Protein backbone atom coordinates (compact mmCIF):
# COMPACT_ATOMS: atom_id res chain seq x y z
CA UNK A 697 0.00 0.00 0.00
CA UNK A 698 1.38 3.43 -0.96
CA UNK A 699 1.90 5.96 1.81
CA UNK A 700 -0.80 8.32 0.38
CA UNK A 701 -3.40 5.49 0.36
CA UNK A 702 -2.41 4.57 3.90
CA UNK A 703 -2.73 8.23 5.01
CA UNK A 704 -6.19 8.51 3.39
CA UNK A 705 -7.29 5.24 5.01
CA UNK A 706 -6.16 6.41 8.42
CA UNK A 707 -7.90 9.79 7.92
CA UNK A 708 -11.13 7.99 6.91
CA UNK A 709 -10.90 5.72 9.91
CA UNK A 710 -10.26 8.66 12.23
CA UNK A 711 -13.32 10.44 10.73
CA UNK A 712 -15.38 7.26 11.26
CA UNK A 713 -14.16 7.03 14.86
CA UNK A 714 -14.99 10.72 15.36
CA UNK A 715 -18.56 10.26 14.10
CA UNK A 716 -18.92 7.22 16.41
CA UNK A 717 -17.70 9.11 19.45
CA UNK A 718 -18.87 12.70 18.83
CA UNK A 719 -21.86 13.39 21.08
CA UNK A 720 -23.77 15.40 18.41
CA UNK A 721 -26.59 17.78 19.38
CA UNK A 722 -28.03 17.06 22.84
CA UNK A 723 -31.27 18.77 23.87
CA UNK A 724 -31.84 19.26 27.59
CA UNK A 725 -35.56 19.73 28.16
CA UNK A 726 -37.38 20.33 31.42
CA UNK A 727 -39.24 22.80 33.63
CA UNK A 728 -37.64 25.92 35.14
CA UNK A 729 -35.15 24.92 37.84
CA UNK A 730 -35.04 21.25 36.88
CA UNK A 731 -31.23 21.38 36.49
CA UNK A 732 -30.67 21.95 32.75
CA UNK A 733 -27.86 24.46 33.32
CA UNK A 734 -26.26 22.38 36.08
CA UNK A 735 -26.29 19.25 33.92
CA UNK A 736 -25.11 21.11 30.82
CA UNK A 737 -22.01 22.22 32.73
CA UNK A 738 -21.30 18.60 33.79
CA UNK A 739 -21.64 17.42 30.17
CA UNK A 740 -19.34 20.19 28.90
CA UNK A 741 -16.61 18.82 31.21
CA UNK A 742 -17.20 15.23 30.08
CA UNK A 743 -17.59 15.79 26.33
CA UNK A 744 -15.74 19.05 25.63
CA UNK A 745 -18.60 20.43 23.56
CA UNK A 746 -20.22 23.84 24.24
CA UNK A 747 -23.31 24.60 26.30
CA UNK A 748 -25.73 26.80 24.38
CA UNK A 749 -28.21 28.20 26.89
CA UNK A 750 -30.79 30.49 25.30
CA UNK A 751 -31.53 31.91 28.78
CA UNK A 752 -27.84 32.79 29.30
CA UNK A 753 -27.54 34.26 25.77
CA UNK A 754 -30.64 36.38 26.33
CA UNK A 755 -29.37 37.56 29.75
CA UNK A 756 -26.05 38.52 28.10
CA UNK A 757 -28.01 40.57 25.55
CA UNK A 758 -29.98 42.23 28.36
CA UNK A 759 -26.74 43.05 30.23
CA UNK A 760 -25.17 44.50 27.07
CA UNK A 761 -28.32 46.50 26.25
CA UNK A 762 -28.55 45.20 22.67
CA UNK A 763 -31.76 45.64 20.63
CA UNK A 764 -32.65 41.99 21.36
CA UNK A 765 -31.84 42.49 25.04
CA UNK A 766 -34.12 45.53 25.26
CA UNK A 767 -37.03 43.53 23.80
CA UNK A 768 -36.28 40.41 25.89
CA UNK A 769 -35.84 42.11 29.26
CA UNK A 770 -39.50 42.80 30.02
CA UNK A 771 -40.71 39.50 28.56
CA UNK A 772 -38.24 37.54 30.70
CA UNK A 773 -39.15 39.62 33.74
CA UNK A 774 -42.78 38.51 33.32
CA UNK A 775 -41.77 34.85 32.92
CA UNK A 776 -43.09 34.67 29.36
CA UNK A 777 -41.28 33.38 26.28
CA UNK A 778 -39.33 35.58 23.88
CA UNK A 779 -40.76 35.33 20.29
CA UNK A 780 -39.54 32.34 18.26
CA UNK A 781 -38.15 34.47 15.40
CA UNK A 782 -35.77 36.32 17.76
CA UNK A 783 -34.62 33.21 19.62
CA UNK A 784 -34.16 31.12 16.45
CA UNK A 785 -32.04 33.85 14.89
CA UNK A 786 -29.88 34.07 18.03
CA UNK A 787 -29.38 30.27 18.03
CA UNK A 788 -28.64 30.25 14.27
CA UNK A 789 -25.80 32.73 14.78
CA UNK A 790 -24.38 30.73 17.71
CA UNK A 791 -24.49 27.44 15.75
CA UNK A 792 -22.19 28.94 13.11
CA UNK A 793 -19.31 28.95 15.64
CA UNK A 794 -16.71 26.24 14.85
CA UNK A 795 -16.81 24.82 18.41
CA UNK A 796 -20.18 23.20 17.57
CA UNK A 797 -18.69 20.79 14.97
CA UNK A 798 -18.61 17.71 17.31
CA UNK A 799 -21.92 18.60 18.90
CA UNK A 800 -23.41 20.97 21.46
CA UNK A 801 -25.74 20.97 24.41
CA UNK A 802 -28.89 23.01 23.84
CA UNK A 803 -30.08 24.14 27.28
CA UNK A 804 -33.58 25.62 27.22
CA UNK A 805 -34.08 25.38 23.45
CA UNK A 806 -36.34 24.43 21.70
CA UNK A 807 -39.11 25.63 23.97
CA UNK A 808 -42.05 25.84 21.55
CA UNK A 809 -43.20 23.60 18.70
CA UNK A 810 -42.23 26.45 16.33
CA UNK A 811 -38.65 26.38 17.63
CA UNK A 812 -38.56 22.56 17.43
CA UNK A 813 -39.77 22.58 13.82
CA UNK A 814 -37.14 25.19 12.95
CA UNK A 815 -34.37 23.15 14.59
CA UNK A 816 -35.48 19.86 13.02
CA UNK A 817 -35.51 21.46 9.54
CA UNK A 818 -32.09 23.02 10.10
CA UNK A 819 -30.55 19.73 11.21
CA UNK A 820 -32.12 17.69 8.42
CA UNK A 821 -30.80 20.19 5.83
CA UNK A 822 -27.23 19.68 7.03
CA UNK A 823 -25.13 17.17 5.14
CA UNK A 824 -23.51 14.60 7.49
CA UNK A 825 -25.27 16.13 10.48
CA UNK A 826 -24.90 14.11 13.68
CA UNK A 827 -28.17 12.68 15.04
CA UNK A 828 -29.92 14.57 17.80
CA UNK A 829 -30.63 13.12 21.25
CA UNK A 830 -33.31 14.71 23.48
CA UNK A 831 -33.28 14.29 27.26
CA UNK A 832 -36.13 15.42 29.49
CA UNK A 833 -35.29 15.96 33.18
CA UNK A 834 -38.10 15.49 35.73
CA UNK A 835 -38.44 17.05 39.20
CA UNK A 836 -41.64 17.67 41.21
CA UNK A 837 -43.17 21.15 41.62
CA UNK A 838 -42.25 21.80 45.27
CA UNK A 839 -38.64 20.80 44.66
CA UNK A 840 -38.53 23.13 41.60
CA UNK A 841 -39.78 26.07 43.67
CA UNK A 842 -37.08 25.43 46.30
CA UNK A 843 -34.42 25.21 43.61
CA UNK A 844 -35.52 28.47 41.97
CA UNK A 845 -35.83 30.53 45.15
CA UNK A 846 -32.56 29.12 46.56
CA UNK A 847 -30.48 29.54 43.39
CA UNK A 848 -27.47 31.87 43.34
CA UNK A 849 -25.08 32.35 40.39
CA UNK A 850 -21.49 33.50 40.06
CA UNK A 851 -21.49 36.52 37.70
CA UNK A 852 -17.90 35.73 36.65
CA UNK A 853 -17.69 31.95 35.99
CA UNK A 854 -21.48 31.25 35.93
CA UNK A 855 -21.20 28.44 38.53
CA UNK A 856 -24.69 27.63 39.84
CA UNK A 857 -25.27 27.22 43.60
CA UNK A 858 -28.27 26.67 45.81
CA UNK A 859 -28.47 28.01 49.35
CA UNK A 860 -30.47 24.96 50.47
CA UNK A 861 -29.06 22.08 48.43
CA UNK A 862 -25.73 23.07 46.91
CA UNK A 863 -24.33 25.98 48.93
CA UNK A 864 -20.95 27.66 48.40
CA UNK A 865 -18.28 27.07 51.09
CA UNK A 866 -18.55 30.71 52.23
CA UNK A 867 -22.07 32.20 52.26
CA UNK A 868 -22.70 34.44 49.24
CA UNK A 869 -19.21 33.93 47.75
CA UNK A 870 -18.24 31.85 44.68
CA UNK A 871 -15.89 28.94 45.57
CA UNK A 872 -14.03 29.34 42.26
CA UNK A 873 -13.81 33.11 41.71
CA UNK A 874 -14.37 34.60 45.16
CA UNK A 875 -16.97 36.89 43.56
CA UNK A 876 -20.20 37.93 45.32
CA UNK A 877 -23.02 35.66 44.14
CA UNK A 878 -26.13 37.14 42.50
CA UNK A 879 -29.79 36.12 42.29
CA UNK A 880 -31.58 36.16 38.93
CA UNK A 881 -34.30 38.81 38.59
CA UNK A 882 -36.85 36.13 37.56
CA UNK A 883 -36.08 33.80 40.49
CA UNK A 884 -39.10 34.84 42.55
CA UNK A 885 -42.06 32.61 43.41
CA UNK A 886 -44.40 34.90 41.44
CA UNK A 887 -42.37 34.81 38.19
CA UNK A 888 -41.64 31.09 38.67
CA UNK A 889 -45.42 30.40 38.58
CA UNK A 890 -45.69 32.25 35.25
CA UNK A 891 -42.66 30.38 33.87
CA UNK A 892 -44.33 27.11 34.88
CA UNK A 893 -47.52 28.20 33.07
CA UNK A 894 -45.49 28.91 29.93
CA UNK A 895 -43.72 25.56 30.31
CA UNK A 896 -46.97 23.58 30.60
CA UNK A 897 -48.69 25.37 27.72
CA UNK A 898 -45.84 25.72 25.24
CA UNK A 899 -42.86 23.51 26.17
CA UNK A 900 -44.54 20.29 27.37
CA UNK A 901 -45.73 19.68 23.74
CA UNK A 902 -42.06 19.90 22.65
CA UNK A 903 -41.22 17.04 25.03
CA UNK A 904 -44.07 15.02 23.50
CA UNK A 905 -42.76 15.88 20.00
CA UNK A 906 -39.28 14.44 20.71
CA UNK A 907 -40.70 11.47 22.61
CA UNK A 908 -42.72 10.57 19.50
CA UNK A 909 -39.67 10.92 17.24
CA UNK A 910 -37.61 8.46 19.35
CA UNK A 911 -33.98 9.19 20.33
CA UNK A 912 -35.55 10.44 23.56
CA UNK A 913 -34.88 9.69 27.23
CA UNK A 914 -36.41 10.78 30.52
CA UNK A 915 -34.21 11.06 33.61
CA UNK A 916 -35.09 11.57 37.27
CA UNK A 917 -33.59 14.94 38.25
CA UNK A 918 -34.12 14.47 41.99
CA UNK A 919 -30.80 12.73 42.60
CA UNK A 920 -27.18 13.86 43.14
CA UNK A 921 -25.84 15.95 40.24
CA UNK A 922 -23.14 13.43 39.20
CA UNK A 923 -25.61 10.53 39.24
CA UNK A 924 -27.99 12.41 36.91
CA UNK A 925 -25.10 13.31 34.58
CA UNK A 926 -24.05 9.64 34.41
CA UNK A 927 -27.65 8.73 33.55
CA UNK A 928 -27.73 11.29 30.72
CA UNK A 929 -24.42 10.02 29.32
CA UNK A 930 -25.66 6.41 29.43
CA UNK A 931 -28.93 7.37 27.70
CA UNK A 932 -27.09 9.37 25.02
CA UNK A 933 -24.72 6.46 24.33
CA UNK A 934 -27.61 4.02 24.03
CA UNK A 935 -29.64 6.32 21.76
CA UNK A 936 -26.67 7.25 19.58
CA UNK A 937 -26.22 3.59 18.67
CA UNK A 938 -29.97 2.96 18.27
CA UNK A 939 -31.37 2.50 14.76
Ligand code: AP5
Nearest residue numbers: 728729730731732733734750751772778804843847857858
Ligand atom coordinates in the same frame (compact mmCIF):
# COMPACT_ATOMS: atom_id res chain seq x y z
P1 AP5 B 1 -33.80 30.01 31.34
O1 AP5 B 1 -32.63 30.74 31.83
O2 AP5 B 1 -33.60 28.90 30.39
O3 AP5 B 1 -34.66 29.54 32.58
P2 AP5 B 1 -35.52 28.22 32.88
O4 AP5 B 1 -35.88 27.34 31.77
O5 AP5 B 1 -36.66 28.73 33.66
O6 AP5 B 1 -34.54 27.32 33.61
P3 AP5 B 1 -33.59 27.73 34.76
O7 AP5 B 1 -32.34 28.32 34.20
O8 AP5 B 1 -34.36 28.54 35.75
O9 AP5 B 1 -33.31 26.33 35.45
P4 AP5 B 1 -32.33 25.16 35.05
O10 AP5 B 1 -33.14 24.00 34.57
O11 AP5 B 1 -31.22 25.64 34.18
O12 AP5 B 1 -31.80 24.80 36.51
P5 AP5 B 1 -30.36 25.04 37.19
O13 AP5 B 1 -29.37 24.08 36.65
O14 AP5 B 1 -29.99 26.49 37.21
O15 AP5 B 1 -34.80 31.06 30.67
C1 AP5 B 1 -35.11 32.28 31.31
C2 AP5 B 1 -36.09 33.07 30.46
O16 AP5 B 1 -35.47 33.38 29.18
C3 AP5 B 1 -37.40 32.36 30.09
O17 AP5 B 1 -38.37 32.50 31.09
C4 AP5 B 1 -37.77 33.08 28.79
O18 AP5 B 1 -38.33 34.34 29.06
C5 AP5 B 1 -36.42 33.29 28.13
N1 AP5 B 1 -36.04 32.18 27.24
C6 AP5 B 1 -34.98 31.32 27.40
N2 AP5 B 1 -34.94 30.42 26.41
C7 AP5 B 1 -35.98 30.70 25.59
C8 AP5 B 1 -36.48 30.10 24.40
N3 AP5 B 1 -35.90 29.01 23.87
N4 AP5 B 1 -37.57 30.64 23.84
C9 AP5 B 1 -38.18 31.73 24.37
N5 AP5 B 1 -37.77 32.35 25.50
C10 AP5 B 1 -36.68 31.84 26.11
O19 AP5 B 1 -30.70 24.56 38.68
C11 AP5 B 1 -31.64 25.25 39.48
C12 AP5 B 1 -31.22 25.19 40.96
O20 AP5 B 1 -31.28 23.84 41.40
C13 AP5 B 1 -29.78 25.66 41.22
O21 AP5 B 1 -29.76 26.36 42.41
C14 AP5 B 1 -28.97 24.36 41.33
O22 AP5 B 1 -27.85 24.48 42.19
C15 AP5 B 1 -30.02 23.41 41.90
N6 AP5 B 1 -29.82 22.03 41.44
C16 AP5 B 1 -29.65 21.61 40.16
N7 AP5 B 1 -29.54 20.27 40.11
C17 AP5 B 1 -29.65 19.84 41.39
C18 AP5 B 1 -29.64 18.55 41.99
N8 AP5 B 1 -29.49 17.43 41.26
N9 AP5 B 1 -29.79 18.46 43.33
C19 AP5 B 1 -29.95 19.58 44.09
N10 AP5 B 1 -29.96 20.84 43.58
C20 AP5 B 1 -29.83 20.96 42.24
Ligand code: MG
Nearest residue numbers: 732733749751
Ligand atom coordinates in the same frame (compact mmCIF):
# COMPACT_ATOMS: atom_id res chain seq x y z
MG1 MG C 1 -30.74 27.48 33.29
